[in-house]
Structures are given as C-alpha cells and as structure tokens.
Amino acid sequence: MSKVLISYQSFTGNCKALAEAAARGVAEAGGRADVKNVAETTAPDLAGHDAFILVTTQPFQSLAGETKTMFERLWPERAKIQPGLPFAAVICHGTDAAGSAAALDMFAKYFGWKKAGDWLLASMTSSDKQERARQLGIAVAQGG
Numbered sequence: 001m002s003k004v005l006i007s008y009q010s011f012t013g014n015c016k017a018l019a020e021a022a023a024r025g026v027a028e029a030g031g032r033a034d035v036k037n038v039a040e041t042t043a044p045d046l047a048g049h050d051a052f053i054l055v056t057t058q059p060f061q062s063l064a065g066e067t068k069t070m071f072e073r074l075w076p077e078r079a080k081i082q083p084g085l086p087f088a089a090v091i092c093h094g095t096d097a098a099g100s101a102a103a104l105d106m107f108a109k110y111f112g113w114k115k116a117g118d119w120l121l122a123s124m125t126s127s128d129k130q131e132r133a134r135q136l137g138i139a140v141a142q143g144g
C-alpha cells in the first residue's frame, strides 16, 4: 500500500479542500493519505511516506511563506528523507503560477526529489480543480 503525505498551506480554505480531494484520490487507489499543514510537516514525516504531494497557495507571485519556511526547516534534516522521493504539487493561484512553479522546480532539484508529473496549476476560478486534484492523488498512489 502506498503511503502518501499531503501537506498544504491555505489562507481561505481552497488549498485545504484540494489537499483533501487529493487524499480521496489516494484512498480510492488503495493507498493511505496523511494530510498535514506545512507548518507541521517534518523530515521524519516525509521519511515515513512513499510520496509527497504539496498543495500551496501563491501570494504575491511567489512561493507562499510558510511553504518556503517548511523547505528551509527540512533542509538541515534532508538526509533523513529518501533520495528520489516522488514529489507532486498543486499550486492554487489567481492569475498565474509561474513564480511558485519555478521555486518548486528548484526545491525538487536541491532536495533530490523526483517530480511525479507536471505541477498541477489550479486556477481559483476553474471548476474542475477538485477533480484534477483527486486524479493527481490516484496517479501518485499508483506510482505514476
């Protein structure tokens, strides 16, 4: 059974709802999803899972503060996390997600994690974002 950690940062609830949709997808695929706030996500949490899905908002065209702080906090303990950890992300945005997408590419490279597909760019106004997050959860749990 695939164990997937899903961490989110959310101001007004959209990212949290997308994290829960991804968790439903993981469960549908027969996996186990653990959903946490980025502020509570630790290196041992990541080490105890087979894959990581990050769901983050994008304020001011850049990676959200608590999400960046999570990476900064994880960095000294990165040796505890398995190299090549499958890593997927949902970026919930208002206009465009380029700032966060570039930052997450950089973090994946620094940590040596394997991107599990393209980042899911979820516009606030898109009606299918929940379904796309659910599908991402299925794909990650199936190792795709």
Ligand SMILES: Cc1cc2nc3c(=O)[nH]c(=O)nc-3n(C[C@H](O)[C@H](O)[C@H](O)COP(=O)(O)O)c2cc1C
Residues within 6 Å of the ligand: 009, 010, 011, 012, 013, 014, 015, 016, 056, 057, 058, 059, 060, 061, 062, 092, 093, 094, 095, 096, 097, 124
């Ligand atoms: C202070 C603030 C600044 C924002 N700046 C941007 C931005 O520069 N670009 C963008 O695409 N969305 C921006 N947004 C929209 C957020 O990305 C969007 O509201 C958020 O993803 C919703 O997720 P949440 O409900 O989980 O907080 C901003 C939102 C806030 C609250």
